[in-house]
Amino acid sequence: MNAPVNAPSRAWDTLQRNRAQRLERAAAALGAELDGKSLPAARIADLFYAVLECGDRVCIEGNNQKQADFLAQALAKLDPARVNGLHMLQSVLTLPEHLDVFERGVASKLDFSFSGQQAGRVAKLLSAGKLNIGAIHTYLELFSRYFIDLPPRVCMVAAEAADRHGNLYTGPNTEDTPPIVEATAFKNGIVIVQVNRIMDTLPRVDIPGDWVDFVVQSPRPYYIEPLFTRDPALISEIQVLMAMMAIKGIYAEYGVQRLNHGIGFDTAAIELLLPTYAASLGLKGKIGKHWALNPHPALIPAIEAGFVESVHSFGSELGMEDYIRARPDVFAVGADGSMRSNRALCQAAGHYACDMFIGSTLQIDLQGNSSTATLGRIAGFGGAPNMGADARGRRHASPAWIKAGQQARAGRNMIPRGQKLVVQMVETFREHMHPAFVEKLDAWELAKQAKMELPPVMIYGDDVTHILTEEGIANLLLCRSDEEREQAIRGVAGYTPVGLGRDRRMVENLRDRGVIQRPEDIGVDKRLATRDLLAARNMKDLVRASGGLYDPPQRFRNW
Amino acid sequence: MNAPVNAPSRAWDTLQRNRAQRLERAAAALGAELDGKSLPAARIADLFYAVLECGDRVCIEGNNQKQADFLAQALAKLDPARVNGLHMLQSVLTLPEHLDVFERGVASKLDFSFSGQQAGRVAKLLSAGKLNIGAIHTYLELFSRYFIDLPPRVCMVAAEAADRHGNLYTGPNTEDTPPIVEATAFKNGIVIVQVNRIMDTLPRVDIPGDWVDFVVQSPRPYYIEPLFTRDPALISEIQVLMAMMAIKGIYAEYGVQRLNHGIGFDTAAIELLLPTYAASLGLKGKIGKHWALNPHPALIPAIEAGFVESVHSFGSELGMEDYIRARPDVFAVGADGSMRSNRALCQAAGHYACDMFIGSTLQIDLQGNSSTATLGRIAGFGGAPNMGADARGRRHASPAWIKAGQQARAGRNMIPRGQKLVVQMVETFREHMHPAFVEKLDAWELAKQAKMELPPVMIYGDDVTHILTEEGIANLLLCRSDEEREQAIRGVAGYTPVGLGRDRRMVENLRDRGVIQRPEDIGVDKRLATRDLLAARNMKDLVRASGGLYDPPQRFRNW
Incomplete structure (x- = not known):
């Protein structure tokens, strides 16, 4: 029946x-x-x-x-x-x-x-x-x-x-x-x-x-579109300082060897500090060896200095063709000598084979949720959410992943597990003095306008491990309550209203515990944070570093 | 300088x-x-x-x-x-x-x-x-x-x-x-x-x-190897009961349209109940439309009944070639008429485009961590951790995903977010009366033996949303503390020592709140749980359902 x-x-x-x-x-x-x-x-x-x-x-x-x-x-x-x-x-x-x-x-x-x-x-x-x-x-x-x-x-x-x-x-x-x-x-x-x-x-x-x-x-x-090209001439000294903190406070601290960088000047500054600042700290061979990354021109000096062992790419970058062809040990090239990119596989690699994602954002709230949504603009997500999320299906260990997992779980009754480092890097104020730290993301209002089921969050707070500003690094892995997390975020939010609203005593306590680290706490000398530290200070320097192989698009040349 | x-x-x-x-x-x-x-x-x-x-x-x-x-x-x-x-x-x-x-x-x-x-x-x-x-x-x-x-x-x-x-x-x-x-x-x-x-x-x-x-x-x-073939003759009535509970208590409850099934008799029973039990509940067109799944022979009756709109596969399955060729609307076939599988892309699809993963395991602990590790055997993970993990980088909404996310976050100060349904389906005792629920996973001891950095957990408790046994369904999304989670698990662990160790009052309270659901709570009539409910009761039935197109490997034939 x-x-x-x-x-x-x-x-x-x-x-x-x-x-x-x-x-x-x-x-x-x-x-x-x-x-x-x-x-x-x-x-x-x-x-x-x-x-x-x-x-x-x-x-x-x-x-x-x-x-x-x-x-x-x-x-x-x-x-x-x-x-x-x-x-x-x-x-x-x-x-x-x-x-x-x-x-x-x-x-x-x-x-x-x-x-x-x-x-x-x-x-x-x-x-x-x-x-x-x-x-x-x-x-x-x-x-x-x-x-x-x-x-x-x-x-x-x-x-x-x-x-x-x-x-x-x-x-x-x-x-x-x-x-x-x-x-x-x-x-x-x-x-x-x-x-x-x-x-x-x-x-x-x-x-x-x-x-x-x-x-x-x-x-x-x-x-x-040459989307990933950044002119080093436009990198500020604040960005140099933040890049120094990233290198010493995070890359070196966790021994990050496999990683992805987001798009923008903040991470370009890090790329340009590898052969100078990072090398001076003896970090060559210890950090930044394997990359899921487009062939960023800003990476040329680090490649030339022998920092970078391999790069697998989502797509290519205009003007980098000859340089890539001349560096086949580093890039994924075919028998014909030209590169092969593959966004799907590189995104999978960014998710599963990298220990860290670091990128910039526009707004961060008190839970650490970050968003690039602004009112009247439905911009979408791109690749960041995939790489800026803990890869919970990952099972292979690396020192960086294990250490992040241990920090998040120490003293808690949880089974041991590794965790991806997801770093959000922002200046406390962005252009036109808009604060990067807010009580409530614009994403909420945009969701209402556009009738979205959820506010368009780029990276969720519970996936973020570190927030880095010019004021310091907040290590959210070490926070043990929502309140601690909020104060850790306020503690690096500078003179924004969110930063001014901090509980000073609690912030000092978090600093004593190493949850918040100021530049001086990790031995970063602010006086060294000048553009002189950049391995290339303009487009011409990048061309020179490449031995004349990099051929920037016209709009990036003034010669 | x-x-x-x-x-x-x-x-x-x-x-x-x-x-x-x-x-x-x-x-x-x-x-x-x-x-x-x-x-x-x-x-x-x-x-x-x-x-x-x-x-x-x-x-x-x-x-x-x-x-x-x-x-x-x-x-x-x-x-x-x-x-x-x-x-x-x-x-x-x-x-x-x-x-x-x-x-x-x-x-x-x-x-x-x-x-x-x-x-x-x-x-x-x-x-x-x-x-x-x-x-x-x-x-x-x-x-x-x-x-x-x-x-x-x-x-x-x-x-x-x-x-x-x-x-x-x-x-x-x-x-x-x-x-x-x-x-x-x-x-x-x-x-x-x-x-x-x-x-x-x-x-x-x-x-x-x-x-x-x-x-x-x-x-x-x-x-x-015909790895995904299961002879319906070996499906037990307990498995039929559990499949009924899965369909009524989870598939229908969340309106699960896009999903992946693990390997084994538990999920084969569900596949074989779609055209009978699920159809009788009016669920055709409402659940189980799009699959990231190998061409399981047990899915034939559901395909024939019009339940299944599409199947994308990691690999093929021996004997299914002619059937696939005759059902090109359902499977991914090339212009030549034969299927194309692709494990990498299908795993990505299982992770990002599916609302549910449901599979079996060998051991579950009090936090809901599950493992198939047994002493003296280093078996590894396969594909389950990728699909049995919340896809935290996912951003598109579906009713099932939104509902799971709401249940997990209701009453908490958390930004709204969807969540993947990850269901572990086990009988309280497995072969040789080994309890499936344990205080401590064998994975810990194996990790020590094999000097692994972490115990080999297949699916972590904080990714599991439901545990389903013959005793009932524990909805872990609704638990609000470690203690509740533990009692919810004990509450479906039957006569295993873990089950007997339950706090009866707390378990009754969880049942009142719908955290634990017994078959009768969701209107599943145990008396109907017989093998008669299976759309195919043996290999020959599968061949018949396929119109003679399915050609099982020799070892699965007794004719």
């Missing part, structure tokens, strides 16, 4: 048949202009009309750096009477066209990770009802959903070159391409690629042609 | 030059017998002597299922006077040869994830000093280290077929191959592949030939 409740007989190959129909429509529309998998750039709209269906989930490669810009522009120009209701999936919204599709009614729903410069426009389109947000993710999380409940029906990606079989060479800027194409191709979706060139023989194959349906040579090379 | 401390000028291409030397030695050793990348099976030892160097990090593809067994056997036969001190990297130690390399002195160090049947021998070799363990990992964590601090110098993998360019077809059993090959090829390592066949044209390319150095057709097809 309890036999299975069988569904009526149904078709099990709807995706396959639908894919075949789309391919047939494309063949019919393009006729002889379809040369194998390749079509002329001028026919891209015809391809889109043929293969897209209203309501499709469409993943467009909007990466942190590389952009499938030609395809994004063509998509934004489609007639919304013919193609509409698309559900866009993408890592990053960078180009105006990424939002034009919503403005024009071609697309209506969005799942993404980061919106950077377009954050204000995302908020406006949302309140104008032109855009529904499914959710905001961290990168690896969004890729993960492509394989579970958000497989793209059509994906549009960018590669350096293709051959006539559709094999792709993505070279240094592989970034997000592999999981996007894999998720689409293995769910009977349609894979469309814009390439800078079509070649007879590729330097190497990064994506097999079997996974690719259509290739179009774009009129211009894809747009790419 | 603070100029960078430059290292003396050094070579930056040692890996590249060393790779070239290895390739030259191979060419010299094999001469005309090297046909492009392909060599005769009889010359495998010569290839190994040519490309291996003492102390190399060597990754051999020992997967959960597929084994590079021909290469493992050849490696184990090498003369330790010529090749020794290898540092083996591998997901799973399954074959005797995986340990023979240590016994014979060819290898001396090991980093791995899981040792299954070889767990006793790992322990023996360790105490005999023949093997040093670097660390024990979860799968994704081990892959992650391949890109950071453990890049393989040589990798040895298995594929279904290769073409004469070295392109690989891994088909349904792709498993761990992609990250292993990527980490090796892009660090100037050597990639060696055993294939079942060499073909002119592959069904599709899974790994580009550019990443592959040597291909050898093995005398026999690679060994593969």
